[in-house]
Amino acid sequence: MAKKILVLPGDYIGPEIVAEAVGVLETVDARFNLDLELEYGLLGGAALDKTGVPLPPETLERARAADAILLGAVGGPKWDANERQLRPERGLLGIRSALQLFGNLRPAILYPQLAGASSLKPEVVSGLDILIVRELTGGIYFGEPRGVRTRSDGEREGFNTYVYRESEIRRIGHLAFSLARQRNRRVCSVDKANVLEVTVLWREIMDEVGSQYPDVELSHMYVDNAAMQLVRAPKQFDVLVTGNMFGDILSDAAAMLTGSIGMLPSASLDGDGRGMYEPCHGSAPDIAGRGQANPLATILSVAMMLRYTLGSPDAAAAVERAVSSVLDAGLRTPDIHAAPGQRLVSTKEMGAAVMAALQS
Ligand code: NAD
Numbered sequence: 001m002a003k004k005i006l007v008l009p010g011d012y013i014g015p016e017i018v019a020e021a022v023g024v025l026e027t028v029d030a031r032f033n034l035d036l037e038l039e040y041g042l043l044g045g046a047a048l049d050k051t052g053v054p055l056p057p058e059t060l061e062r063a064r065a066a067d068a069i070l071l072g073a074v075g076g077p078k079w080d081a082n083e084r085q086l087r088p089e090r091g092l093l094g095i096r097s098a099l100q101l102f103g104n105l106r107p108a109i110l111y112p113q114l115a116g117a118s119s120l121k122p123e124v125v126s127g128l129d130i131l132i133v134r135e136l137t138g139g140i141y142f143g144e145p146r147g148v149r150t151r152s153d154g155e156r157e158g159f160n161t162y163v164y165r166e167s168e169i170r171r172i173g174h175l176a177f178s179l180a181r182q183r184n185r186r187v188c189s190v191d192k193a194n195v196l197e198v199t200v201l202w203r204e205i206m207d208e209v210g211s212q213y214p215d216v217e218l219s220h221m222y223v224d225n226a227a228m229q230l231v232r233a234p235k236q237f238d239v240l241v242t243g244n245m246f247g248d249i250l251s252d253a254a255a256m257l258t259g260s261i262g263m264l265p266s267a268s269l270d271g272d273g274r275g276m277y278e279p280c281h282g283s284a285p286d287i288a289g290r291g292q293a294n295p296l297a298t299i300l301s302v303a304m305m306l307r308y309t310l311g312s313p314d315a316a317a318a319v320e321r322a323v324s325s326v327l328d329a330g331l332r333t334p335d336i337h338a339a340p341g342q343r344l345v346s347t348k349e350m351g352a353a354v355m356a357a358l359q360s
Contacts, residue, residue, distance in 0.1 A: 002037040003310055006066035008059070011045040011088060012283035013293040013347075014072025020295035020351025021070060021302050024319060027355045028306065032315040039066075043095065044074025044088035044283075054091030063095055063276075068309040071278035072298065076285040097137055101268035101276055102168070103175040104134040104247065105304065108234070108254035108264070113327040116338055117259025120231065125257050130237045131183065132254055133176040134247025136268055138168045141244050162198050164243065169202050171271055173209035176241035177216050185216045186238035190226045190246055202243065223250070230254055255280055262294030262335040265301035267308055275309050277301040291346035294333040296323055299354055322357035326350065 007022060009015040022038065029036045041059040048054050054074075063069055074088040084090070095101075110118060110128040118125045143161030150156050173189075180187045189206040191199035203220055210218035221229070223246045229236060230253055242250060255264050261281040269275040279297030287293055300323060307316035330342040331353050337344050345353070 002035045003068070004066045005036055005038045005305075006059075006062050006069045007038055007040045008043040008069060008071045009040070009046070010043055010072035010074040010283060011078075012073070012076045012285045012288035014044075014046075014074065014283055016072075016288070016291070016293050016347050017279065017295040017298040018070065018072040020347060020354070021298040023351055023355050024299050024322075024358065025070070025302050025305075027358045028302070028315045028319060031318070031358065032312060034306075034310060034312060034315065036310075043071065043091045045076055045079045046074075047091060048079055048082070048086060048088060054086065054088050055094040059091075060095065060098055063099060067274055068305045069095075069276040070298075070302065070305065071276055073279065073281060073283040076283050076288075095276065096268060099274070099276070100137060100270050102135060102137040102271070103172055103267075103269040104136040104251075105179070105267040105269065105308070106132045106134065106251040106254070106264070106280060107266075107304075108132065108251075108258050110258045111263070111324060111327055113324070114259050114263065114336055117336055118257055119259070120234075120257060124232075125234060128234055128257060130234060130254065131179060131239045132247060132251045133172065133179060133239060133241040134251055135164075135168065135172040135243050136247075137244075138164055139244035141248075162196065162245075164198050164202060166201065166205055169205040170209055172241060173206050175269065176239050177209060177213040180216045180239040181213070184238040186219070187216055188219045188221055188226070188237055188240050190221050190223050190240055190242035190250065192223050192246075193220070194222060199243070206241070226250060227253060230257070251280075260294065260336045262297055262333065263300070264297050265304050267301070267304045269308060273309055275305070277305040277309075291348060292334050293347045294335050295347050295351050296333075296354075299323060299351070318358060319354070322354045325357045326353040329353070 009018040115122040115126045140162040143163040148158045193199045193203045264280040303316040303319040306312045332342045
C-alpha cells in the first residue's frame with residue numbers, strides 16, 4: 001500500500017529547501033520502489049495568509065491520515081505582530097500536540113568534512129555522532145497550573161508546574177532504548193534528581209525501562225554536568241534522553257558543536273513510528289529568496305523519515321552517503337563555506353548534486 005507523505009513547505013526559506021528535499025524523496029522513491037504518495041498542505045504564515053488560521057482543519061485532517069510529514073519551517077516578521085493564537089508557531093505546536101508527537105529526535109553529527117566549522121577543536125568533535133531524544137509534549141512547558149498572579153502582599157509572582165506522569169516517562173524511555181539498539185547501545189538519561197522530585201521519578205522509571213533492555217547500557221547524569229560534558233567531551237555520548245526543557249537547551253548546545261544549523265535534521269515521533277520531519281533551523285527570513293539556504297538539514301530529515309517511519313534504512317543510508325559525497329566534492333552553501341578550494345553553490349545546485357549522487 002502506498003505510504004502517504006504530507007509536505008508542508010511553510011514560510012520564507014521553507015519552500016526553497018523543501019523543494020530540494022522533495023526532489024531527493026522522489027529520486028529515492030524511484031530508486032528503491034518505495035511507493036510514496038505526496039500531497040501538500042498549508043501551515044504557519046502561509047496558512048494564515050490563505051485561510052486566516054495557522055493550522056487549518058484540512059491540514060490537520062491530512063496530517064492525521066499521513067504516515068509522515070515533511071515540514072520546512074514556519075514564522076517570520078510578516079506575522080510577528082499577530083496575537084498569540086494567530087502566530088505561525090501556534091500551527092506547529094498544534095500539529096505536534098494533536099498528533100501526540102512526543103519523541104523529538106535530534107542527532108548531532110559532525111561530518112568530518114566540516115570539522116573546521118565547529119566552535120570546538122576538531123579533535124574534540126571530529127566523528128561526533130550523538131542522538132538527543134527529548135520528550136516533547138509534557139513537562140514544565142505544558143504543566144498546569146501556570147501563570148502570573150498577585151500575592152496577598154501585592155507582589156506579583158510567575159509560576160509553572162513541572163510534572164511528568166509515569167506513562168509519559170515510560171514511553172520516551174522505550175523510544176530511547178529502542179533507538180540505542182540501532183546504534184551503539186548506550187543511553188544516558190539526564191535529570192536533576194538531586195533537586196527535583198519529578199526527576200527522581202524520571203530516574204526510577206528509566207531504571208525500570210532500562211531493565212527490559214539488558215543489552216543497552218544505562219547511565220544517569222545531572223543536567224548541569226551533561227551541559228558541561230557536551231562541550232568538554234561530547235563523543236562519550238551515544239543516546240541522551242531527557243525531558244522537554246532540558247532537551248530544548250541541551251539539543252541547541254549540541255547543535256552548535258556541529259558548526260552549522262543548516263546541517264541539522266530532526267524528527268518528532270508518535271508511539272507508532274509515524275512522525276514529522278523538519279530541519280532544526282527556522283525560516284531564515286534574512287536569506288529567503290536568494291538561493292542561499294542550505295537544503296541539507298531538510299534532505300537529512302528525509303533520511304530520518306526513511307529510517308524511522310518508512311522502514312527503509314538502505315534508502316536512508318543512500319541519502320546520507322549522497323550528502324557526504326557532495327561535501328567530499330567540495331560543494332558548499334554560504335553557511336558552511338570556509339576554504340578557498342571549495343565550490344560555493346546555491347540551494348538548487350546543492351539539491352541537484354545530492355539527487356545526482358543518489359542516481360550514480
Ligand atoms: P533561523 O534558524 O531561521 O535563523 C538563524 C540564522 O541561521 C539566520 O542567520 C539564518 O539565515 C541562518 N540559517 C537558518 N537556516 C539556514 C539554512 N538552511 N541555511 C543557511 N542559513 C540558515 O532562526 P530565527 O532567525 O531566530 O527565526 C526566524 C523565524 O523562524 C522566526 O519567525 C522563528 O519563530 C521561526 N522558527 C521556526 C522554527 C520552525 O519552524 N521549526 C524553528 C525556529 C525558528
